[in-house]
Amino acid sequence: MTEDITRMQTQIAALQADRAALLIVVATLMQTHHNGNTMHLTLTAQTEMQLSESGAIGQTLDEAQRARVREFIEWLGALKTLN
Numbered sequence: 001m002t003e004d005i006t007r008m009q010t011q012i013a014a015l016q017a018d019r020a021a022l023l024i025v026v027a028t029l030m031q032t033h034h035n036g037n038t039m040h041l042t043l044t045a046q047t048e049m050q051l052s053e054s055g056a057i058g059q060t061l062d063e064a065q066r067a068r069v070r071e072f073i074e075w076l077g078a079l080k081t082l083n
Contacts, residue, residue, distance in 0.1 A: 023075070026043070026076075026079075027079055030076075030079060030080070036080075040076060040079075040080045043076055044073060044076050044077070047069065047072065047073055048073060051070070051073075
C-alpha cells in the first residue's frame with residue numbers, strides 16, 4: 001500500500017511539472033507569435049469548443065476536470081492582458 005501511495009505521489013508530481021511546463025510553452029508561444037491576438041482568440045475558441053458538451057474534452061472529463069480547463073481559459077485571458 002505504501003508503495004502504491006508513493007507511486008501515485010510521484011505520478012502527481014510529474015503531472016504538476018508537465019502542466020507547469022505546458023503553461024510556460026503556451027505563454028511563450030503567445031508572447032512570441034507574430035500575431036498574438038489571433039493566436040489568443042484561436043486557443044480560447046478551440047478550447048471552449050472542445051470543452052462544450054459536443055466537444056471531445058466535454059465528453060470525457062468530469063465536472064472537476066472541466067472546471068480546471070475553464071481555469072486554463074481564464075488564465076489565457078489573464079495572460080492576454082499582460083501582452
